[in-house]
Amino acid sequence: MTAPGANPLKGIRVVDLSKILAGPYVTMSLADLGADVVKVEHPDGGDPTRRWGPPFNGPDAAYYLAANRNKRSVTLDLKSAEGQEAAYRLIAEADVVVENFRPGSTLQEAFRYDRLSAAYPRLVVLHISAFGETGPLRSEPGYDMVAQAAAGLMSLTGEPDGPPVKAGYAMGDLGAALFGTIGIVSALVERARTGVGQYLTTSLYESQLALHVNWATSYFTTGEAPHRLGSGHPSLVPYQAYPASDGHFVIAVGNDALWRRLCDLIGRPDLAADPRFHTNRDRVTHRAELNSELEKTLRDDTVEHWCDALRAGGIPVTPIRGLDEVYGSEQTAALGMVQTVEHPVVGPLEQVGFPVSFKGVRPTPRSAPPTLGQHNHEVLSALGYGDEDIRRLTAHRPQRDR
Template identity: 45%
Template sequence: MQALEEIKVLELSRTLAGPYASMLLGDMGADIIKVEQPEKGDDLRHFTPPSWNEESCYFLATNRNKRSIAIDLKSPEGKEIVYKLVKEADVLIENFRTGTLDKMGLGYETIKEINPRIIYCSISGFGRTGPERFRAGYDLLLQGFGGLMSITGEPDCPPAKTGLSIADLSTGLFAVYGILIALFARLKTNKGQLVDASLLDSQVALLNHMIPGYFATGQPARRHGSAHESFVPYQAFTAKDQDIILAIPNNRLWEKCCRALGWEDLLEDFRFVTNDERVRHRAILVTIIQERVSKWESNEIFKLLDAEGVPCGPIHTIDQVVTHPQVLARDMILEVNHPNVKNLRLPGFPIKLSDTPAIFKKHPPLLGEHTEEILRELDYKNEDIQFLKKIKAIE
């Protein structure tokens, strides 16, 4: 059994945040019906490079466990199909610009009249209220607007984006959180509701301690590269053979680290006795540690520190991550059968549930792969389907 079996999700979203959210629901058993534009499909299908046998790796990574139906939402016949799907759906996820679906007759007020129990999740860049609500929102834009880029990168370099689409992906996670809360609330009220998730809100939420930190000090957080503003040493260093991480957030671990590596002299230096002093003398201490670490092979450091329980480790490249025994032991690389991509590999399921686990059931769909199948479930006859194809309401 899966936790979300018998939950039907209608996905009207494109690119990353919405599709990522629906995929996570699909992994836990929900039936995801992905509505795509005929001929073109989800914009994510065209996000290349990288591609694999002409399939976008972005799309492949974000659309497993779904069925694709290609519908022209601007045609009356196509819209009627959506209305029929809405009647049977538990959740609708969309990420059109604010106001777009309202004009098309697919906004929340219209949809809840058709199905009062539906959970309508609206994902946007800036949210559905406020002075910026009509602005387009993309991951990079919101990493900047939401403050994330101001704290990412080296101190003496321009602001940097994260190496992945953190604004989109985190918003997808928050959207799933909101959807599950709304489904739980529906058990009590028997009514659906609007879930309004935005990239901006997600980034502000992720600033976490930096918000009260600003109000406490009057100083906004700054960029520290791989280092941490509150702990030293807590950053990357370069050993003789590779870059490594030392993550030492308290005095107990600092003492263990120094004794394990023979750095007792640092324990006797008043500048480094407490974490507050180490932060105050950050530049001096980091220079000393870097000079010493550079003379060691990384495995020598890891062996000594691991024996004392001091957090440390390598900075892996992607190829090292996907072949690491721990990653493989956690089933974090899925082997997928796909009609166009031989030996497809995808990220696995990050949450392990003992009784209702995530299960891989469907490969990332081809555009419109399930159009006829879904229409037949809605009691469309063969002649109806052929007519809809003829007028290009479906593909």
């Protein structure tokens, strides 16, 4: 049973005109928090991520299923006058619109904020782009990896002597999604105070710059471009993955007291006494020498041995787990982060839950990611369309550039 506090956005209506990951993740987050989200898709195939597989589960790719639960799907050709009219009817009843139309496209023109706000002054609109609203890259297209490369993340990821590597997660898309969600919720709070909506913009590029955090401030301080450190930390040592005899594990030492305790636990008090390694500042300066000494010692025993010994001594430590271990772990189960929802085609469908609880209660999925056009009749009939109009509006037709 879902507690009242687990649906704080109940009553908020959202029209999702976005596709791929950043926009859909925003709208799924809003839906997880109780908002009513209508996802508008082209009749010819819908959101491209429906086909981003294998793997597939039922008619859709697992990628699509990851970011679209708790929504209703309606198919409209937004390039057509009739499709735009239907979308405007949806928007007339909405509190929020999320879109990622290509800058300068006919669709961005058709759904310009000044036009929407003139008709619906309480509306909150979020526009997500690759590179932002202004600047020489404004009109450039871009997927997540392009943003990771252009905004510096790939220059910071990978081993020092290896090639640049993208982050395992889609950090460009997901960073923009999280900042976009914060922006929408903030705009709704402001609207409650002023009665006026807001136009919000964010981009994959901007979100990556915001997430540089200490990397950026270190660059501002020194004027020197940072380099890849593998799993290492630019400001703390030891704070990375280390090799044991049968694999790798992570040690995270955040202060000098933990450092001295670590040296005792691994039988290397000589390292704590070495003036090169007394303080964190010293250890960062002599990173390579220290890591060489630690690796020689830690290779002598197993991951399990070191994790048990260091954990018992209060050192932050963990094996490096695969997703099979993560989703089979007691910790994940205790948190209730894996939830099941009934899909109309595939049956029970596992989903990763929303990572915030309200008074100890996590929002519960209300519905599975919708099949393409699953809610056409339900949504469009409520807007005053008859059966024949609905068939005409949602008919399959070749998709044109959005």
